[in-house]
Amino acid sequence: MNSVPSLTIIIPLYKAANHVEKLIDHLSIWYRDFINIPFQCHLLIIDDGSNDEGITLAQRKLKNGNLPFTLLQLSKNSGQHTALSVGLLYSESDWIVTLDDDLQHDPNYLTILWEVAMQTEADIVYGYFSESKHSRWRNLASSAIRTLTKLFIFDYSKVTSFRLIRSTAIHYFKQQVKTSFLIDNQMIPTTKRIQFVSVPHHQKVNNTSRYNFRGLVKMSLKIWLWHSPLNRWTWVKNSLLPNPDFTIKWIDSSNKFETFPLQHHHIQMVREWRNSSFVNQQMEYKEEISEEQQEKWFKNIDWKRQYYFIHRYRGEWVGFSHVHISSESSTDTQSLQIGENGGFVASPKWQGSGIPIAIALETLDFAFNHLAFDCLRVKVNRSNISAIELNTALGYTFTQRINAEFNGYELQQSDYKTNASRMRKLLRFL
Numbered sequence: 001m002n003s004v005p006s007l008t009i010i011i012p013l014y015k016a017a018n019h020v021e022k023l024i025d026h027l028s029i030w031y032r033d034f035i036n037i038p039f040q041c042h043l044l045i046i047d048d049g050s051n052d053e054g055i056t057l058a059q060r061k062l063k064n065g066n067l068p069f070t071l072l073q074l075s076k077n078s079g080q081h082t083a084l085s086v087g088l089l090y091s092e093s094d095w096i097v098t099l100d101d102d103l104q105h106d107p108n109y110l111t112i113l114w115e116v117a118m119q120t121e122a123d124i125v126y127g128y129f130s131e132s133k134h135s136r137w138r139n140l141a142s143s144a145i146r147t148l149t150k151l152f153i154f155d156y157s158k159v160t161s162f163r164l165i166r167s168t169a170i171h172y173f174k175q176q177v178k179t180s181f182l183i184d185n186q187m188i189p190t191t192k193r194i195q196f197v198s199v200p201h202h203q204k205v206n207n208t209s210r211y212n213f214r215g216l217v218k219m220s221l222k223i224w225l226w227h228s229p230l231n232r233w234t235w236v237k238n239s240l241l242p243n244p245d246f247t248i249k250w251i252d253s254s255n256k257f258e259t260f261p262l263q264h265h266h267i268q269m270v271r272e273w274r275n276s277s278f279v280n281q282q283m284e285y286k287e288e289i290s291e292e293q294q295e296k297w298f299k300n301i302d303w304k305r306q307y308y309f310i311h312r313y314r315g316e317w318v319g320f321s322h323v324h325i326s327s328e329s330s331t332d333t334q335s336l337q338i339g340e341n342g343g344f345v346a347s348p349k350w351q352g353s354g355i356p357i358a359i360a361l362e363t364l365d366f367a368f369n370h371l372a373f374d375c376l377r378v379k380v381n382r383s384n385i386s387a388i389e390l391n392t393a394l395g396y397t398f399t400q401r402i403n404a405e406f407n408g409y410e411l412q413q414s415d416y417k418t419n420a421s422r423m424r425k426l427l428r429f430l
Contacts, residue, residue: 005094008075009110010087011082013045016101017052024061025390030107032066039095039114043069046087048075051430059252072315078246080161081183086248088183089175090147093262097164099334105162109199109219114163121164122195124187127170128158129201132396158196159184174265201312250315257355257430259362260306262320270310270320273346282344282381307366309343312357313430318355319345321363323371339373352429356390357423364394364420368413376411 009027014021029331031041043062047055053235055073062069074083084098099105105127150407165187166420172186188194262270269295280286291298301308305325311318319429321343328338339365345356367373380387381401387405393417 003221006042006092007039007114008042008044008087008091008093009097010044010046010084011099012048012083012087013050013054013101014048014077014080014083015050015052016054017050017057019102020058021061021314023103024058026103026107026355029063029068030110040093041068042093043067044087044091045069045071046083046090046249047071047073047078048083049074053210054399057070062254063252070253070255070315073249073251074361075247075249077247084183084244088170091167091170092258092263094167094289096163096170096262098161098163098165100161106200106202107169109162110164112197112199113162116195117164117166120192120195122168123191123193125164125195126159126195127162127164127198127199128160130198147389148358154183159188162199166235171265173197174263182321197295223320248315250381253314257358257362258312259309259359260312262310265294266310267294269317270294273320273344277331278348279344279346282384285381303325307371308367309363311355311362313358318350319343319359321359323363323367323407325371325377331374337372339367339371339376339405341367341376341378354427356386358427360390360394361420361423361427364411364416368416374413376377378409379406380409381405382407393419394400394423 011207027043045055045058045059051338055071059071062071070090074085074086087098090095095114095117097110099107099110109127113127116122116125169187169191172190173183184198230364268291271289273293274283275288306322307324308320308322310320322341324340326338326340328336343359343363345351345359350356364376367376378391378396380391380403382388391409392412395418396409396411397415398407399410402408
């Protein structure tokens with residue numbers, strides 16, 4: 001709920017126990033020195049099914065540091081680009097940076113990518129190596145990949161894993177979790193504004209490669225076959241599919257509960273929640289909502305008067321809320337500013353937990369502190385005892401019986417401020 005642009009740094013981690021702490025040190029120094037850059041920064045590390053203690057060391061280091069973070073872990077090794085795809089799906093920021101875990105990319109050059117993007121209005125900025133320090137075999141394999149892909153796809157000679165990406169360039173990844181051999185192939189064809197900037201290539205921290213020659217050749221052929229015209233042959237495609245049989249485990253985060261503005265890629269998930277019997281029974285409109293209806297609703301939102309939010313806890317989406325400027329409010333600053341609000345948790349498992357409280361506090365803080373409302377009004381189904389109890393604890397008072405099923409309640413700003421601090425204490429174990 002902040003107007004400052006947000007940036008997520010995504011790093012796939014694989015067998016990095018011997019250098020992950022050094023990586024975090026470099027990132028923390030960059031974050032400290034460039035804290036005045038106008039964006040909110042968040043580090044997202046995805047451990048790609050490693051069998052070492054890299055993710056544990058990262059957790060220990062980050063918990064004692066100043067860098068906001070989230071740690072995820074795949075249940076099995078699924079490849080760098082699949083781990084990146086998971087990270088892109090998880091990220092809700094305005095901008096994303098991807099980089100390797102072995103310090104080939106100096107984190108200080110994140111600032112250069114950002115400056116190029118701001119100057120050129122680019123959607124993707126690649127930091128390419130004018131002089132590679134990879135091994136001879138790695139350079140040979142990389143050259144083979146680029147030569148083969150250039151024939152059918154795109155000139156990848158300056159495409160690297162060091163990327164700054166605008167969120168609009170990754171709509172593809174927001175539809176579903178997707179395994180991938182090459183995420184760039186999903187972004188580049190639909191992105192016109194791409195920039196490249198030369199950056200130094202630093203020696204790997206351990207100066208060893210995770211790939212042998214056979215592995216590099218195998219990966220090169222898979223990438224080419226998958227993305228070449230041969231991918232129209234179903235038997236070829238099925239034989240090359242990356243293994244999607246993995247689960248994603250949330251390990252830790254500097255902020256376990258998160259709130260984001262509603263975006264288009266969320267709306268079908270919200271529709272499924274809204275159509276569930278658990279949520280539907282508490283609503284005035286009880287008919288099943290179709291995909292077309294949901295799309296039309298989203299298209300007709302008045303973003304100057306209507307604010308919608310979606311909430312996540314420990315990596316799982318848990319609820320939805322909204323605040324509307326009431327038609328009774330006036331633009332005259334001397335008049336009362338009146339709002340309407342509502343929301344729900346996505347599953348009955350969150351009833352009786354701190355999640356409904358957290359959703360309410362985030363939404364009401366936005367309404368009273370950011371929108372400066374004098375009061376908020378809400379309609380509650382009289383059978384929804386847990387919602388009535390929560391609203392009463394927040395300071396809402398009964399105002400009227402709206403119809404046979406719903407009552408109206410009102411919350412004054414002064415009453416909210418009196419009750420909010422007490423309610424926050426209930427979240428200390430969330």
